Amino acid sequence: MKLSFLGAADAVTGSRHLLDTDSQRLLLDCGLFQGFKTLRERNWAPLGMPPQGLDAVLLSHAHLDHSGYLPALVRQGFKGPIFSTGATRQLCEVLLLDAAKLQEEDARHANRHHTSRHEKALPLYSSSDAKKALAHFVGLPRDGRLRLKDCEIRFTPVGHLLGASAIRIENGAGRSLLFSGDVGRSNDLLMPPPQQPQGAEVLLIESTYGNRLHAPEDVQARLAQIIRATLARGGSVLLPSFAVGRAQALMLVLQRLREAGELPRHVPILLDSPMAAEATEITRRNGRLLRISPRELATLDDGVTVVSKAADSLKAAVRAMGRPSIIISASGMATGGRVLNYLKTLAPGARHHIVFPGFQVGGSRGAKMVEGAREIKLQGEYVPVNAEVSHLDGFSGHADADGLMAWLRGLDRAPEQVFVVHGDPAASDALRSRIQDELGWRVRVPQHGETVSL
Numbered sequence: 001m002k003l004s005f006l007g008a009a010d011a012v013t014g015s016r017h018l019l020d021t022d023s024q025r026l027l028l029d030c031g032l033f034q035g036f037k038t039l040r041e042r043n044w045a046p047l048g049m050p051p052q053g054l055d056a057v058l059l060s061h062a063h064l065d066h067s068g069y070l071p072a073l074v075r076q077g078f079k080g081p082i083f084s085t086g087a088t089r090q091l092c093e094v095l096l097l098d099a100a101k102l103q104e105e106d107a108r109h110a111n112r113h114h115t116s117r118h119e120k121a122l123p124l125y126s127s128s129d130a131k132k133a134l135a136h137f138v139g140l141p142r143d144g145r146l147r148l149k150d151c152e153i154r155f156t157p158v159g160h161l162l163g164a165s166a167i168r169i170e171n172g173a174g175r176s177l178l179f180s181g182d183v184g185r186s187n188d189l190l191m192p193p194p195q196q197p198q199g200a201e202v203l204l205i206e207s208t209y210g211n212r213l214h215a216p217e218d219v220q221a222r223l224a225q226i227i228r229a230t231l232a233r234g235g236s237v238l239l240p241s242f243a244v245g246r247a248q249a250l251m252l253v254l255q256r257l258r259e260a261g262e263l264p265r266h267v268p269i270l271l272d273s274p275m276a277a278e279a280t281e282i283t284r285r286n287g288r289l290l291r292i293s294p295r296e297l298a299t300l301d302d303g304v305t306v307v308s309k310a311a312d313s314l315k316a317a318v319r320a321m322g323r324p325s326i327i328i329s330a331s332g333m334a335t336g337g338r339v340l341n342y343l344k345t346l347a348p349g350a351r352h353h354i355v356f357p358g359f360q361v362g363g364s365r366g367a368k369m370v371e372g373a374r375e376i377k378l379q380g381e382y383v384p385v386n387a388e389v390s391h392l393d394g395f396s397g398h399a400d401a402d403g404l405m406a407w408l409r410g411l412d413r414a415p416e417q418v419f420v421v422h423g424d425p426a427a428s429d430a431l432r433s434r435i436q437d438e439l440g441w442r443v444r445v446p447q448h449g450e451t452v453s454l
Contacts, residue, residue, distance in 0.1 A: 001175055001454040003202070006048040007031060008422040009448040011039050012208055012361055013065035015422055017179065018048070021171045023149045024055040028167060028179050028204075030082075032068030032099075034335070036363030043069065043124055048449060051078035056148060057136075059084040060181030061164035062091035062244060068099055071129035074136060081138040083146060085155060087163030087289060089137045090282045091244050098243070098275045100130040102336050115380040156197035158407075159184020160397045161245045162286050166197045175454065176200035178415070182208065182422070183399040183407050189249040190283075191397070192291045199413040202454050207423030208359060209400040210431030219357075219394030220253050224262045226353055226390060227326065231267065235351035235387075236320040240339045240366060242332035243276035245397055246358055248283050250328050251300050252292065258303070265303070270316055272307040272329040272338050310338070317341040321349065332358060333366035340378050347376065352387040357395035362424060405434060417454070418443035 001021050007014030007029075014033035019026045033039040051073050059082055060066055070082065070092075084092070103123035110121035140146055144155035144165065150172030155165035160182045170176040178200035186193040230237050241247045251271070257263035271277060280301055283290070287297050307313050313329075320327060320342060329339040333356075346352040360367035365376055370391045375382050399407060418441050420428045428445045435443045446452070 001171060001177065002451055003177070003454055004048065004451040005419075005421065005446045005448060007033065007042070007448070008065075009446045009450065010425060011035070012422055012424050012427070013039065014042060015060070015066045016047070016069065017204060017421070019169060019177060021151060023172070024151070025049070025053055026148070026151075026169065027054050027057045029060055029066045030057050030069045030073055031066040032064050034065055034333070034364065035361035035367070039363070043072070047073070047076070051076045054078055054080055056080045057082040058153065058167050059088055060167055060179065061161050062088045062095055063161060063182070064095055064099055066182070067092050067095065071096055071100060071125035071133040074133040075125050075129045078136070080136070082133070082136045083138050083140060085144070085163035085165055086139050087282070087286045089139060090285070091162060091279065092137070093134055094275050094278045094282070095244060096130040096133060097127060100125055100127040106336065109379065113380060154197065156195050158182070158194035159188055159191040160194070161191065162283065162289055168197055168200055170200070177202040177204070177454065179204045180206050180407070182206050182397070183404060184397055185214070185399050185403060188291070188397060189252055189395070190245065190290050190292060194399070194407060196407070196410040199411040199415060201416045203415040203418045204421050205404065205408065205418060205431070207404070207420050207428040207431040208398045209396070210404065210420065210423045210427035212400055212427070213402055214396065214400045215393050217394055219392055220256060222392060222394070223253060223355070224257050226355060227257070227263060230351070230353040230388075231264070231324050233351045234324060235349065235353060236323075236325045236327060236346060238339070238342050238346050238352065238354045239326070239328045240332055240334045240354070240356055241276070241328050241330060242358065243273045243330040244279040246332055246395060247271065247273060247276035247328050247330070248280055248300060249395055250357060251280070251304060252296060254326065255296065255299060255302065268323070268325045269304045270307055270325055270327045271301065271304050272313050272316060272327060272342070274306075274308055276328065276330060277306045313338045313341050317345045321345050333360050333364035334369065335364050335366070343376065344378055344383055347383055347385045347387050350386045350388075353390065354387050355390045355392055357392045359396050359398060360391070401431060401434065404431060405438065408435065408439065414439070414441055416442065420445045
């Protein structure tokens with residue numbers, strides 16, 4: 001077998017790993033690069049192999065840094081199946097169509113206002129491309145087992161997000177590879193702890209939080225404190241949120257605060273993300289995969305106003321300047337979407353509070369604000385940031401460094417070789433060092449575009 005690292009080898013996004021088993025070529029994940037411009041530009045570069053030569057894509061989960069390049073792959077000629085869990089397929093239908101729509105809107109805005117450096121701004125892919133990609137999805141049997149030619153493949157739940165799985169591949173000669181995907185937290189608000197897959201000779205482990213530990217804070221108590229302080233000074237609380245997973249966790253906590261009497265019932269809660277509303281319905285349909293009670297699942301969005309129309313979003317953003325509200329809006333790293341309406345109106349006001357609940361990719365607008373940026377660029381204009389800005393790490397869906405090490409220790413055997421992927425350089429190297437020193441395993445961080453023989 002040969003393994004090529006076409007993405008997420010020197011960065012935390014763009015998950016794409018090509019496995020050549022001699023009998024077939026399988027792509028593990030097909031994600032978008034996000035964050036710094038130098039990384040985003042890779043989305044426009046050739047994949048690293050002709051897409052027509054791929055036999056199949058094996059998708060660990062639905063987040064765009066793992067699935068978001070699929071429409072571009074299909075646009076370039078990929079004809080094969082995309083295998084995923086049922087929940088991943090349902091979430092991808094929402095995420096990929098929304099990603100295409102945002103790209104089309106951004107291109108139209110750039111062309112209308114002449115803000116592109118190119119003669120004509122183009123989306124990476126269209127809504128039509130996204131629909132064609134969704135037609136390639138093939139569901140798995142309930143046990144997560146699959147046979148492709150001479151390979152036995154097994155998807156094992158790892159928490160993190162509905163449908164998220166580690167993927168193990170064993171070829172006809174008995175050689176095996178295990179790809180962790182994104183490993184979830186043992187104490188996640190929505191998802192159960194990650195399950196332990198069977199070990200393998202070769203292991204790809206993610207390292208998003210490879211050099212960090214989650215703060216031992218009570219996120220419910222911390223969010224309650226932020227809301228009380230902000231409402232007391234007449235401000236609104238803006239929660240830029242990933243529409244899938246994070247928005248539902250935030251609504252769960254807000255409902256618990258209301259139930260405990262810590263959040264006044266007269267304060268409006270807005271969910272300004274049609275995609276988050278759709279994801280909430282998908283979450284309900286997959287309740288058996290969650291750790292919360294049926295009652296909490298049924299009341300997740302009770303008393304929450306869903307802002308459906310784009311025109312209503314603009315009006316709501318203006319109203320929030322004068323009427324204290326709690327707003328959940330996508331995108332989670334403030335890279336685009338309707339959250340920009342609220343940033344434009346709320347960021348200049350010192351009485352408001354912008355709370356980022358979860359990981360912020362370096363170079364993203366959210367990361368810059370968390371790092372203390374006093375102005376941000378929104379659609380070609382600079383907007384001052386006078387609002388209070390906080391980062392609630394406790395909402396992250398990723399295992400931290402100790403959680404990743406615990407997951408590795410739970411494997412039934414030591415691998416012959418470990419590759420640390422899906423992390424920024426500092427995080428990947430820190431996890432590499434811990435694996436080497438604490439477990440004594442052979443481990444290294446691969447380079448982008450590198451190919452190794454297994």
